[in-house]
Amino acid sequence: MSILLILYIIFGIYLIFYCSYLSFTLIVGTFYKKKVDDSYNTPNDDRWLIFIPAYKADHVLIKSLEAINTYAPLVKFKIVVLFQETSEDIIKEANNYEITMLNQSFSSEKGNTYIQALKYFNEWLKKDEMIKEFSPTYLVLLDKDNCVGEHFFSELLKFRNVGYEYIQGRRSALNLGESVGHYDEISERLNDVSLRNYKCALGWNPELTGSGFIISMDFFINGIDHLSLNNPGMDKNLFLEWILGDKKPKGIYAREAILYEEKTADIEVLKQQRSRWFAEQYMTAFQFLPRLLKQIFLKLDIEALDYLISIFRPPRSILMLITPLLSLLELLFFRTYYLLTISFLVLLIGGIVFILGNGLSHSFSNLIIRLPHIIMSNLYSLLSIFSGKAKGNFIHTERNKE
Numbered sequence: 001m002s003i004l005l006i007l008y009i010i011f012g013i014y015l016i017f018y019c020s021y022l023s024f025t026l027i028v029g030t031f032y033k034k035k036v037d038d039s040y041n042t043p044n045d046d047r048w049l050i051f052i053p054a055y056k057a058d059h060v061l062i063k064s065l066e067a068i069n070t071y072a073p074l075v076k077f078k079i080v081v082l083f084q085e086t087s088e089d090i091i092k093e094a095n096n097y098e099i100t101m102l103n104q105s106f107s108s109e110k111g112n113t114y115i116q117a118l119k120y121f122n123e124w125l126k127k128d129e130m131i132k133e134f135s136p137t138y139l140v141l142l143d144k145d146n147c148v149g150e151h152f153f154s155e156l157l158k159f160r161n162v163g164y165e166y167i168q169g170r171r172s173a174l175n176l177g178e179s180v181g182h183y184d185e186i187s188e189r190l191n192d193v194s195l196r197n198y199k200c201a202l203g204w205n206p207e208l209t210g211s212g213f214i215i216s217m218d219f220f221i222n223g224i225d226h227l228s229l230n231n232p233g234m235d236k237n238l239f240l241e242w243i244l245g246d247k248k249p250k251g252i253y254a255r256e257a258i259l260y261e262e263k264t265a266d267i268e269v270l271k272q273q274r275s276r277w278f279a280e281q282y283m284t285a286f287q288f289l290p291r292l293l294k295q296i297f298l299k300l301d302i303e304a305l306d307y308l309i310s311i312f313r314p315p316r317s318i319l320m321l322i323t324p325l326l327s328l329l330e331l332l333f334f335r336t337y338y339l340l341t342i343s344f345l346v347l348l349i350g351g352i353v354f355i356l357g358n359g360l361s362h363s364f365s366n367l368i369i370r371l372p373h374i375i376m377s378n379l380y381s382l383l384s385i386f387s388g389k390a391k392g393n394f395i396h397t398e399r400n401k402e
Contacts, residue, residue, distance in 0.1 A: 012339025023350025029198035030357035036158040049136035073153035111229025155257035166249035169212035169257035196253035205251035208239035233280025
């Protein structure tokens with residue numbers, strides 16, 4: 001057997017495995033539904049602290065504060081906004097709402113500025129007299145551009161009333177714009193289905209996204225204390241601190257708890273965003289590998305095994321580009337075991353179920369022409385993480401202003 005054939009078989013089996021895994025998560029995640037009856041939308045003894053880290057906030061933050069007040073939760077709550085490099089006009093306008101304001105800047109020389117902001121807030125929580133008096137039991141984390149939907153807080157409350165300690169909401173688009181915006185929206189739905197709904201269907205915790213979730217104060221404070229400033233992201237390593245701890249939170253994905261955010265509409269901004277995401281994914285994977293293996297082998301934790309498989313996955317957009325191309329080359333020049341063609345067919349089944357089952361046909365048709373360009377941009381982002389620039393550098397995905 002030639003070396004080329006051995007490499008082909010190894011790569012083909014690898015591709016079949018990850019295409020099968022992705023398709024399985026897409027099919028299970030598409031069909032699984034979890035709802036709580038409206039009768040559970042009743043006040044309880046919770047006290048929620050709504051926290052908004054606001055880096056270079058603009059008028060979307062004001063809309064976000066307005067939405068919180070319009071669709072306020074039925075439990076006691078307070079809002080804290082941590083301003084960073086924000087204009088005085090925005091701060092003054094935000095002060096018209098009943099919020100507690102913090103104002104602080106952070107240097108990238110010390111590491112990830114977003115994690116610095118979270119750690120600063122964490123220490124403030126432990127010392128502030130108002131917080132001690134209010135004694136919050138749960139924290140809701142929102143981004144500066146998140147506008148909660150009408151049922152966001154009520155859906156969180158319903159799941160809280162049936163005992164969930166960690167509830168991840170669903171982020172949706174304020175703007176779709178051109179094909180890049182549609183790609184960002186499809187990518188978000190892909191994450192919701194394969195990383196959250198799928199895991200909930202198997203009784204595990206949904207993966208954390210950057211915002212739009214509620215978590216017990218104890219889990220939040222302990223998790224933030226353990227975050228590393230050398231990681232370019234936040235959500236994956238915070239989530240791993242939760243599921244690898246002595247006690248896991250009881251979590252669920254609430255697909256009807258919708259909040260709206262601006263979607264990336266510029267290819268260069270998308271490139272920056274994906275650079276951070278890919279860097280966080282693979283740096284977190286290697287950072288937590290020993291702890292994941294320990295959890296898998298010593299505690300026989302299937303959830304940890306699934307997460308290990310998930311976090312070492314190849315970028316899905318690149319997988320979706322190269323698999324059909326490799327299948328075509330195989331059919332033309334290397335018709336032996338058809339491993340690459342099998343991979344493509346398996347991936348195609350999962351992709352069709354995902355697109356049709358989640359009502360994304362319109363978004364997919366709007367981006368199909370520019371999809372190769374976007375995927376090549378993702379490939380550039382993937383390669384950029386090996387330059388070493390991503391370490392400890394949180395890349396804020398700022399939108400171009402018209």
